[in-house]
Amino acid sequence: MASLVGSRVERKEDKKFLTGKGRYTADITLAHQTHAVFVRSPHARAQIKKVDTSKAEKASGVVAIFTGKDLADDKIGGLIAGWKIVSEDGTDMKVPAHPALATESVNYVGDHVAVVIGETLADAKNAADMVKVDYKVLKAVVDTESAMDSEAIYKDIPKNLCYDWLLGDRAKTKEAFDSADKIIKIDLRNNRLIPNAMEPRASLGDYNSSTEEITLYTANQNPHLTRLVISAFNAVAPEHKFRVVAPDVGGGFGSKIYPYAEDVVIAWAAKKVERPVKWVAERTESFLSDCHGRDHVTHAELAVKSDGTVVGLKVDTIANLGGYASLFATVTPTYLYGPLVLGLYNIPAAYCNVKAVYTNTAPVDAYRGAGRPEATYMIERLMSKAAMELGMDQAEFRRKNFIKQFPHQQALVHNIDSGNYDAHLDKALEIADYKGFANRKSESESKGKLRGIGFSTYIEACGIAPSAAVMSLGAGVGLWESAEVRFNPTGNVTVFTGAHSHGQGHDTVFAQIVGDKLGVPLENVEVVHGDTDKGPFGMGTYGSRSLAVGGTAIDKACDKIIAKGKRVAAKMLEASESDVDFKDGEFVVAKSNKKKTIGEIAFACYLPGQYGEVKSPLPEGDEPGLKETAFYDPINFSFPAGTHICEVEIDPETGHTKLDKYTAVDDFGTIMNPMIVEGQVHGGVAQGVGQALYENAHYDETGQLITASYMDYTMPRADNFPELKIDYTCTPATSNPLGAKGCGEAGAIAAPPAVMNAVVDAIGTDISMPATAEKVWKACKDSKKSNSKAA
Amino acid sequence: MKNFTYHSAKDSKEATKLSSSNSAFLAGGMTTIPSMKLGLASYKDIIDIKGIKKLSGIKVSGKSVTIGAITKHAEVANSKEIKKAIPSLADLAEGIGDPAVRNRGTIGGSIANNDPAADYPSACIALNATIHTNSRKIEATKFFSGMFETTLKKGELIEAVEFQIPNKSSYQKHPNPASRYAVVGVYVAKNKNDVNVAVTGAKSCVYKDENLSKALSKNFSVSAVDGVKVSSSGMNTDIHASADYRASLVATYAKKAIEAC
């Protein structure tokens, strides 16, 4: 039988998406449904003196209006930060209260103040305009870098400082720096991004007064965790009376991992009004209130020997958390960032210090890559600068410092199981025609253009994650994954996974795994996810974990199915179990022509007839049915790595940067479906290029979001890209039996430094992201001026 | 969006009769509908003019190209006659927004709205256009009066725009990377009797750059632009471009336009 794993199987889910038949939360309409509109703060920072709903309540079509007081009266808890970080001085992180509807203060533009529920959306909107909130406006803290020197937003959080965290060894690092021949320094800003999932967030709450159960349909990457958090911390309903369904979800990129205030309020309100309540974000609300990503200010130093050996690294970062600490906000700039600052280099001594600050901006949380893009941007910009200052070749300086032996225990946290970094570097150099660069550069120069080449040899840690490791680092949960593989009596298979697909293609890849493993055709495998009432408890999709962790759980459940199948086949075929072999969907007795298909075995397991001559096919001790569950907790993270090379051509007169060539050679371990992986690389690189050249969340000094629509927030578009040249190398992961490392975030991690190193190479001066046309124009003009002065 | 009454006008007369101080014409709706949705505008009456046959169509005579007000950007971009008579005008239309906008937005709506960053106003100035309304003809130089302002009277309906066919011309724009409106757009036209350099995006309203126009009428070459200092005074500053950058772009794109002529 031809193997499904490894081939370009077309995505099972695409037909419905391409023909407009996806069923998203907004597509679900329940009988007697009402519509919710949130009253949001127009101010970045203000005290709430009074919320007057009296006029709005009299407006036509109003079903109910709730404020923070109503939530408090019902003892509904606030939103939580799920990962405890301890400061260098041993004190715990400081987290402000975060009520789902604000009671005392609002802390960013878009913060939730009240919810208006109407018979129609128009009724709710109309009444929402009539809710009068009396604010005392306060001076907003907006800037990341100066947040610690600004007035404290919360009186019990001095200097707006959540924590001051250290990873690594300061003394050992100092020694390394003392021994160095040269210190390379860099100052970087990792620009704030807005996730912009194609489907805006949406929630639909439904209360069944007969079973007293709440159902929440929500655009979410992680329905089980959402149920757990809203049950355990917000106390909206106990878990067994609470069902969370994340149906088709149109992209998340991290922004839909966690429950939001709207989810809590909508689930609770549905019970209050005893009618379904639906809320669908408008695009402006998405810009204002989806959690943003990145927003770091970093100073870093690299200690090198004159032969190009790196001996030490110091990293000092200020990370902006926004107005509150969102669910994974505290771990993103620490354990997802700090360990990765070493890149894929052998750097014996290092430390990473992160000060996380509150500001009056939208909360910042995990966004495609979460911490790893920030780390990679820092180390790859720094490595390029070092090569430049040492006068060494970009590729060879990197190669000299690559980790060469595996497993490799890094100076900070990670033990890297496998890799071959020379292999992807070599392949990328060839595909990118590095040798021809000088010619291309002079060709550009003859047209008055500048050409630059940029490298990014990256590593990331994904397949999140070994529970033991993450819990010892402060995680409030373990990060295993679950699967249930259920043979139906007629021989087709339903697979339940705790992972959640919101564009990734799980329905296809998981079916490929099951199809190969159990020898059933792809169309006879259905993958089910996203409903807490269906599969076992799961941990959702983020951190490029679904295949490495979730896929492995499925693989293990299939193993159990096969093991039971062998026992049953042995009994039915009157052979000894050790003589039964399973291959291509058939149980075959060795050295005989006796066999049973897995379909026949499944049928027999469900209908163990015992009449007349027919004996039960079930061995003693085996129960009827053919369904197995497995939970998989990996032994380690997985470590994809690769080389991305970017070439840009810049018009110094306009500042326009043309992305001319882009090469990505990635080592994702074993690849299950190259077509799906390509899609992930394309999307990831596009997002990374977006960060480097276009995207930026811009708040003015009063905390108003200036880029709150697509008229001003620049998304990358297809016509911004050349054809991406994509290839792979492979060293299988040793931490899971599939050998998979994960590919979902790599592009967004690798691309920003590749692009920015190319821009810097072209114009010869440092520049911050995004490298907009005006910034590049100005840098070119300034360097021309200083050159002519020097001459 | 606030409630409104929708009317579909069958001819210009009915359209103007239905209009009031609290109404808007609905052409492509690409500006009107988003502003209503965002609560930036509200009207009692919306008068749909898309059904008025007289307002659509493209006519090329010996000297001029006349485009009906409800002609969509995509129609202008793809018109064989326009590509032949004034290729730069087809190019301009092809560069407006994105396909969805080009398939809806109209020339009449664009110039009536007079967005400081819109493309068509620069074509009107550069190509000595005449705006035909239901009651008069207005020269382009007397039509665009300020930011989002024109000399149209209440209820006055644009029926067509008539462009003079130039000897040669080119429109070059530096698009806003997000919206693709013009950060700066420069339309250079060498006409029978004059040279016009019209600039959009740079200031609060489209304008003719007199200095560049004069210099180019003496010497229609890239080097003539180098002799002119483009001042940043009065130019817009926003997150996409400062006034200084815009001033530099005006000169740079004027050169690009001359090269492309």
Ligand SMILES: Cc1cc2nc3c(=O)[nH]c(=O)nc-3n(C[C@H](O)[C@H](O)[C@H](O)COP(=O)(O)OP(=O)(O)OC[C@H]3O[C@@H](n4cnc5c(N)ncnc54)[C@H](O)[C@@H]3O)c2cc1C
């Ligand atoms: C995402 C986006 C990107 C865009 N990018 C660009 C761009 O790059 N360049 C550019 O130039 N434009 C751009 N536009 C604007 C667009 O091209 C339209 O030209 C513009 O929105 C107005 O045309 P409309 O037909 O949609 O007018 P409508 O929205 O229907 O009407 C706009 C106004 O004009 C009035 N009006 C309409 N027709 C007439 C008439 N015949 N007589 C009198 N008054 C009339 C209406 O009363 C109304 O006040 C963009 C728009 C969007 C939404």
